[in-house]
Amino acid sequence: MLKYLLPIGLFAVLVGFLYFGLGRDKETLPSPLIGKAAPVFELTRLDDPAKTFSNSELAGKAYVLNVWGSWCVGCRQEHGALLEIARRGEVPIVGLNYNDEREAALNWLEQLGNPYVVSAFDGDGRVGIDWGVYGAPETFLVGANGKVIKKHVAPITVEIWEQEFVPLLSQAKAGSP
Amino acid sequence: MAAELGHFALILAFCLALPQAFFGLMGAHWRRPHWIALANRAVAGQWVFTLFSFACLSYVFYQNDFSVLYVAQNSNSELPTFYRFAAVWGAHEGSLLLWLLVQATWALGVAAFSGNMPQQMTSRVLGVLGLISAGFALFILMTSNPFLRLWPAAPDGRDLNPLLQDPALAIHPPMLYIGYVGFSVPFAFAVAAMLEGKLDSLWARWVRPWATVAWMFLTCGIALGSWWAYYELGWGGWWFWDPVENASFMPWLIGTALIHSLAVTEKRGLFKSWTLLLSITAFSLSLLGTFLVRSGVIESVHAFASDPGRGLFILSFLGVCVGGALGLYAWRAPLFRSNAGFAPVSRESFLLFNNMLLVGATVVILLGTTYPMFMDAFGLDKVSVGPPYFEAMFLVPMLPMVFLLAPGMHAAWKKASFESTKKILGVLLGVAVVLALAVSAGVYGWNSVMTIVGLTAAFWVAGAALVDPISRWRNGHSLPASIVGMSVAHFGLALFIIGATTVESYKEETDLSLKPGQTTEHAGFQFTMTKLEDVAGPNYQAVQSEVVITRDGEQVAVVHPQKRVYRVQKNAMTEAGIDAHWNRDLFVAMGEPLGEDAWSLRLQYKPMVRFIWLGAAVMALGGLIAICDRRYRKRVTVDEGAAAAAGAKTA
Numbered sequence: 001m002l003k004y005l006l007p008i009g010l011f012a013v014l015v016g017f018l019y020f021g022l023g024r025d026k027e028t029l030p031s032p033l034i035g036k037a038a039p040v041f042e043l044t045r046l047d048d049p050a051k052t053f054s055n056s057e058l059a060g061k062a063y064v065l066n067v068w069g070s071w072c073v074g075c076r077q078e079h080g081a082l083l084e085i086a087r088r089g090e091v092p093i094v095g096l097n098y099n100d101e102r103e104a105a106l107n108w109l110e111q112l113g114n115p116y117v118v119s120a121f122d123g124d125g126r127v128g129i130d131w132g133v134y135g136a137p138e139t140f141l142v143g144a145n146g147k148v149i150k151k152h153v154a155p156i157t158v159e160i161w162e163q164e165f166v167p168l169l170s171q172a173k174a175g176s177p
Numbered sequence: 178m179a180a181e182l183g184h185f186a187l188i189l190a191f192c193l194a195l196p197q198a199f200f201g202l203m204g205a206h207w208r209r210p211h212w213i214a215l216a217n218r219a220v221a222g223q224w225v226f227t228l229f230s231f232a233c234l235s236y237v238f239y240q241n242d243f244s245v246l247y248v249a250q251n252s253n254s255e256l257p258t259f260y261r262f263a264a265v266w267g268a269h270e271g272s273l274l275l276w277l278l279v280q281a282t283w284a285l286g287v288a289a290f291s292g293n294m295p296q297q298m299t300s301r302v303l304g305v306l307g308l309i310s311a312g313f314a315l316f317i318l319m320t321s322n323p324f325l326r327l328w329p330a331a332p333d334g335r336d337l338n339p340l341l342q343d344p345a346l347a348i349h350p351p352m353l354y355i356g357y358v359g360f361s362v363p364f365a366f367a368v369a370a371m372l373e374g375k376l377d378s379l380w381a382r383w384v385r386p387w388a389t390v391a392w393m394f395l396t397c398g399i400a401l402g403s404w405w406a407y408y409e410l411g412w413g414g415w416w417f418w419d420p421v422e423n424a425s426f427m428p429w430l431i432g433t434a435l436i437h438s439l440a441v442t443e444k445r446g447l448f449k450s451w452t453l454l455l456s457i458t459a460f461s462l463s464l465l466g467t468f469l470v471r472s473g474v475i476e477s478v479h480a481f482a483s484d485p486g487r488g489l490f491i492l493s494f495l496g497v498c499v500g501g502a503l504g505l506y507a508w509r510a511p512l513f514r515s516n517a518g519f520a521p522v523s524r525e526s527f528l529l530f531n532n533m534l535l536v537g538a539t540v541v542i543l544l545g546t547t548y549p550m551f552m553d554a555f556g557l558d559k560v561s562v563g564p565p566y567f568e569a570m571f572l573v574p575m576l577p578m579v580f581l582l583a584p585g586m587h588a589a590w591k592k593a594s595f596e597s598t599k600k601i602l603g604v605l606l607g608v609a610v611v612l613a614l615a616v617s618a619g620v621y622g623w624n625s626v627m628t629i630v631g632l633t634a635a636f637w638v639a640g641a642a643l644v645d646p647i648s649r650w651r652n653g654h655s656l657p658a659s660i661v662g663m664s665v666a667h668f669g670l671a672l673f674i675i676g677a678t679t680v681e682s683y684k685e686e687t688d689l690s691l692k693p694g695q696t697t698e699h700a701g702f703q704f705t706m707t708k709l710e711d712v713a714g715p716n717y718q719a720v721q722s723e724v725v726i727t728r729d730g731e732q733v734a735v736v737h738p739q740k741r742v743y744r745v746q747k748n749a750m751t752e753a754g755i756d757a758h759w760n761r762d763l764f765v766a767m768g769e770p771l772g773e774d775a776w777s778l779r780l781q782y783k784p785m786v787r788f789i790w791l792g793a794a795v796m797a798l799g800g801l802i803a804i805c806d807r808r809y810r811k812r813v814t815v816d817e818g819a820a821a822a823a824g825a826k827t828a
Contacts, residue, residue, distance in 0.1 A: 004450070004506065004507045004508075004510045004511055005507045007454060007457075007458075007503045007506060007507070008500065008503035008504055008506070008507050011461075011499055011500060011503055012500070014465075014547075015492065015495065015496055015500070017547070017550060017551060018468065018492055018495075018550075019492060071563040071564070076410075076412070080748070080749040081748070081749075083769060084749075110688070111688045111768065111777070111779070112768065112769070113768070113769040113777070157746065157748055158748070159746055159748075
């Protein structure tokens with residue numbers, strides 16, 4: 001009887017996908033980008049669609065790239081931490097506004113505060129693909145030599161910043177690999 | 178020492194779950210009464226040792242024993258005593274131990290309250306529950322042991338996640354788990370019925386109270402979680418369609434379908450294989466929810482430590498449990514075909530629609546939750562579906578369901594004519610439309626058609642829910658608890674819809690900057706910040722503002738929103754200041770300091786928001802009343818049981 005076999009068939013498909021999802025675990029897989037040159041992008045600025053921003057403008061400087069979106073609950077959670085990191089001013093934070101709508105994103109920054117020196121608007125997520133973004137929020141540290149030094153998936157906290165990012169900052173600024 | 182004792186007790190609990198499974202299942206299969214008796218003893222033993230193990234873990238938390246890794250990770254010497262107990266289930270390992278304890282308690286409940294069931298049935302059910310317990314105990318022992326020592330001991334702990342330091346969240350996981358795990362009982366009943374190859378009206382009568390209790394706790398658990406998110410996350414939403422929320426909502430929807438389908442199986446002996454499938458699915462979705470939350474397949478704010486090793490174990494466990502049950506279903510379900518018919522318009526058809534629509538809603542949510550994963554697997558663009566998808570798609574099945582509810586409640590079994598109720602239902606619908614128009618145009622101001630539709634549905638359901646109890650009472654008929662329970666639960670649903678529709682249609686929110694001494698106007702209220710001060714909690718520092726709310730010169734409330742920074746983990750937390758009133762909340766949350774004592778404040782006016790949780794509580798109450806029905810307590814004699822089974826066949 002086919003109709004009685006249907007549930008187990010659907011279940012098998014689901015388990016297959018879940019197994020696949022498991023194999024691609026995000027946190028344990030190191031980003032293939034680490035130690036490689038950060039992908040260069042040029043996008044319109046979030047606050048002004050008439051102007052563009054490219055991360056090549058930051059060549060020779062260390063910076064943090066934070067992937068965020070106004071739809072993302074984790075981003076909201078980490079926002080306070082980002083504001084604190086921005087306040088310390090150790091390194092500029094560039095926002096990559098990922099898969100978002102411009103108006104919603106601008107409202108978000110207005111309401112919660114803006115930790116970013118600039119946010120690039122990646123409305124269709126193409127730049128996110130270049131950077132291997134699995135899902136917001138993700139935070140990258142890029143060194144003065146233009147290489148990706150560190151990637152953190154999931155909301156960042158001040159504690160994680162202090163323990164995992166700050167020790168890498170001098171290396172990042174010096175630009176040595 | 179306590180940690181080692183707890184660990185040892187956990188191993189013993191695992192060792193007792195195995196004989197519970199073996200003697201329970203095989204004792205029934207080979208009909209050996211003393212094996213069956215042995216399984217019952219194993220249930221009690223397993224419960225005692227699990228409880229002891231859990232008590233040991235609570236004790237090491239109470240003692241601040243930071244030589245236990247799990248305690249060091251999730252507690253702190255400054256943590257208030259109450260939260261030290263709540264911290265037991267504040268993270269993965271301990272919450273699994275809680276799961277196991279709840280599992281053992283359910284099994285004990287089945288063993289204790291099965292007097293009216295044949296021994297073999299009980300024995301099979303306990304056997305299946307034993308298998309599930311064994312799986313979870315093994316999972317804890319192999320991948321998530323909370324009793325591991327840390328050497329050298331930590332001088333102090335890393336503290337409980339500040340988000341979890343809240344009374345509602347302290348009791349939210351136990352509620353949710355009682356619900357999740359509770360669905361293992363109908364699951365076990367379904368497996369037992371398939372093994373036995375026999376499923377009749379009596380079976381449905383045994384399962385119904387268990388399914389209803391599980392559903393009740395899940396309802397409370399979800400409502401508590403929503404309430405917590407509302408005031409603790411600091412931005413005043415009450416549902417976020419977050420993967421973890423969805424994980425708890427899907428078993429709830431299927432559980433709701435199940436308790437309705439069980440009604441048909443009990444009364445009419447129909448929908449048998451469908452009821453089996455729902456019983457299996459409700460628990461499968463509970464397990465799937467655990468998998469999604471624990472494995473890191475889907476990222477979420479709620480997600481605890483994600484670990485692929487754990488994910489693999491849960492996935493295998495899921496495969497064995499659910500795959501086994503569905504395999505059994507494919508093999509045995511054809512046995513349970515029933516030939517009884519029913520007219521296109523009858524209570525059976527209404528309940529069939531109810532089931533289809535609830536399952537449809539579940540599929541919508543399941544697709545939305547796992548969609549990013551599927552896209553990822555096919556190497557396609559990563560597309561996230563957010564709240565807009567869920568909000569729009571969820572209404573598609575839910576709207577017709579709510580409108581079918583009012584006539585459905587009054588449809589007769591087999592063939593419904595609506596002769597006697599046509600008039601009153603029509604009148605109620607008219608009243609509902611008028612009321613909805615009056616409320617939306619008169620009280621809050623015209624908004625949109627959807628608002629009217631939502632309110633009409635709610636008023637109609639509320640009215641229709643009361644018709645039956647009132648007319649029975651007036652005519653002096655008896656009023657069985659099951660009918661009262663059904664009416665109360667449906668009335669609760671109406672309250673929920675009123676709350677959800679009104680708050681989503683008429684909420685007003687604004688963000689602005691305010692300094693002490695300044696006043697602003699929002700939604701007809703004046704908000705004055707009178708004070709800004711630093712306060713210290715036991716384990717946090719906070720900036721607290723005092724906001725006086727007045728209306729036309731009269732003071733309405735004084736609220737004290739806080740921005741807290743917890744000392745150990747250094748996260749900033751928002752404690753909203755809320756003035757709650759039956760028909761509205763005023764919600765003040767502090768945003769960011771803007772310099773010179775000015776703060777960004779978020780002010781919200783939330784009309785009828787309390788009805789959302791009130792509605793959920795009333796639904797749960799309805800469940801509680803329904804299980805008090807006398808027929809569940811009555812001992813069924815063999816003759817009567819056979820008669821009922823025969824009745825179901827011929828009806």
